[in-house]
Amino acid sequence: MDAYTDLIQHFREFRLLESIGAVVGWDQHTYMPTKGANHRAEQMGYLAKHGHEKLTSPKIGELLGQLDGAKLDDTQTVNVREIRRTYDRAVKMPSKLVEEIAKTVSQAQNVWAEARKKSDFPAFAPWLDKIVTLKREEAKAVGYKDSPYDALLDEYEPGATAAEITRVFAELRADLIPLVGAIAASGQKPRKDILTREYAIDRQHIFGQAAAAAIGFDFQAGRLDTTVHPFCSGIGPGDCRLTTRYHPRELNQGLFGILHEAGHGIYEQGLDHAHFGTPVGSFCSLGIHESQSRLWENQVGRGRAFWEHFFPRLRQTFPGTLDDVSLDDFIFSANNVEKSFIRVEADEATYNMHIILRFEMEQALMRGDLKPSDVPGAWNETFKRMLDLTPANDAQGCLQDIHWSMGGLGYFPTYTLGNLYAAQFMQQARKDLGDLDADFRVGQFGRLKGWLNEKIHRQGQRQRAGELCKRVTGQALSHKPLIAYLRGKYGPLYGI
């Protein structure tokens, strides 16, 4: 066997093992009985350990060495480049550090869950301190040019740098602040009672599933189940699992949550399955992944054209519930903009302020400019400055997200990157495909999905995110399409 084929086989086995972990992980969050938790932890521990051994096996290093400078075609070049990246990162991590991080975050998540319940930051502070210390060690082990934060970012958004993101986020913020200010000052407000009526959960499920199918999620190659913290898990070719949660008096959570996860799912289903387990058959970055969920949830799913088709169907699904609500009322209500405390409940515009705050704070933690014990003060001060609100307690503030307790520093920016990419992609799709709203008005989403499949999904990791963006839209990532989209939507709604 030649070195390339051998390398692909080894790496693919590592991904196959990961996909087995994805099934087991999905089960853990959907159907596992409570008393199975300890045994499940053992299973997951074994898979993680065995996977890391597989990825860092000297054989992969040897094969990569043999392929250094070898003549390769385009696909092979991409695969070798990205496998090398993944391997290099993995072998740079001392296994003692890997183990230490795994142990720490496993305990820290439980501490965080308790601390959030009681809004008790001091209980979590020593754990955050330990995690930040470990992540700084990780950055040192992995290496970086400018900022230790880059080393963390690189895991989620290969090739991105804190400096670049800081620049785009600053531009975005400069335009967002007056927009959000104008909305707050507007006398026009949506009716807030519309989405908080009695919506029977079984009917929410039926409607959400039908909407996900309509936009192009293939239910013969996927499922939708309920869980506590919604996620999408692409298990492999022909198998992608969406999850959501329903609230009997909040339509938003279930409905837009499903469209969001279905966007992730359509990406997973659109990957080049012949290349499963190799970089050209894998998603590009978390920012690009998030662009696909945000695109379907927001750009499409909160748009007028979408609801021209779906609103009569929503009314039929909940007979009598929406008799007093016009299409305009409903759309306005689904696009309510309002400063609020909780990131996952924030609207499309203010959401990005929540991310910018976290991004700044994480960098300060990594640089050592902010002590973990000072996080609550810094959080509340920044929150006040950015969103003009002061959290009543830390549960409503710096304790709200699970990410830090999981060691996921560097992850947050991918959410706003997703919003930016989504707007830029959608602007281009509208240029390339003409009147997409005419499609949506009659419940047709196939042309858009086909465009995304070709331009983004089937590209896999042929380009890094920034290059993919240039290739698809002809432009580097910019805050302008998102701002233009938000202005275009909120202008008529709020009369601004």
Next chain:
Amino acid sequence: MDAYTDLIQHFREFRLLESIGAVVGWDQHTYMPTKGANHRAEQMGYLAKHGHEKLTSPKIGELLGQLDGAKLDDTQTVNVREIRRTYDRAVKMPSKLVEEIAKTVSQAQNVWAEARKKSDFPAFAPWLDKIVTLKREEAKAVGYKDSPYDALLDEYEPGATAAEITRVFAELRADLIPLVGAIAASGQKPRKDILTREYAIDRQHIFGQAAAAAIGFDFQAGRLDTTVHPFCSGIGPGDCRLTTRYHPRELNQGLFGILHEAGHGIYEQGLDHAHFGTPVGSFCSLGIHESQSRLWENQVGRGRAFWEHFFPRLRQTFPGTLDDVSLDDFIFSANNVEKSFIRVEADEATYNMHIILRFEMEQALMRGDLKPSDVPGAWNETFKRMLDLTPANDAQGCLQDIHWSMGGLGYFPTYTLGNLYAAQFMQQARKDLGDLDADFRVGQFGRLKGWLNEKIHRQGQRQRAGELCKRVTGQALSHKPLIAYLRGKYGPLYGI
């Protein structure tokens, strides 16, 4: 680390990997989307291959060598004996054959499911052919004294032989035929309309789940889901999955199916979990496993005392449906004996004829006396001879069972062994515990469950099945307790 501890750790990792396969396998039969089948086959193939590598690693051979003649306590002796047995069998199997079988049966199960739907044996025939060829290779690789079939049997029923089983089955058949004949000739017949009324599936589920919980299945450590071919999967400590299927106009299938699988589940939940992954913490044999399901389904669940408690509750669950039915009517109807086509729907008496047919046919396939393509003809001919009926199509005949598509040749006899062991154990439990029916009449099953926990479940593999039977009942396995039980039950019902 001493050799014994080291051996246990290695073997336990192999079982942990198997338990990961159990989660993935359960998912395949419950929630996996149809298009995920090929990828799932790859995952299962990888797990099987990797598991086989783990089990057959030279390290285990070395450790077993070091432990040869070592001074060990009782538990250690059992563990080393049974690990050696498993290891010896596994090292005889070439890993290419193991992988080939795993991949083939994963796909064959889907082909079988489609073929059964369409009653299209030719679609399944090449897969059966491939499976029989692979199983003959397996028997050759594993080795045997008298019959290649023994090599397969040994996997499910360690130490059992085709010759022994043939003898017990012949004795059973000799007594069964006149009994079934007398029943057929009796003028007393149950009302057949009772169990084939409208029974809403959601209420069947509620009743079945409550009954399973009442007899002792712990739903915090397990679940009940629906599938095509019901099974029970013991994933590990605290996690055991029951599955069933419901028919809206057949109470039998769901209700007794659940009691059956719950019997398996109670065994799994009753194992010594401190010894998870080692022989003393594992089930004894499939025949013993089946004795536990049959015991709860038939010996308990079709008895008068059980229904004295549950019949009023069944009536309440399906209001109005059973107003014209007396307890006697219901019990007679749940114990209807009638020659029929489908094994899983057969009554306790004729059921064993279905097994004897399969046992003979599998031996002929393994000897090469029967070509897989000739199975439908041979099936129908034997069926006519044994049960005096001719299946209308292959879905009703040789395509009805999943087992062959799973590569499970040698498995069927364990069902009738289960019936035999169940009768013999229950006879002993009634001797040891006194009036068990008085317990059942008031919905109490704890004394019986406790007895089974102690005498059978927590024994693990300390004894092989035959020895366990002698230890618990003082007698070798015999057809007599089953015949006595059947006569005792059917005598009054049919006036024979």
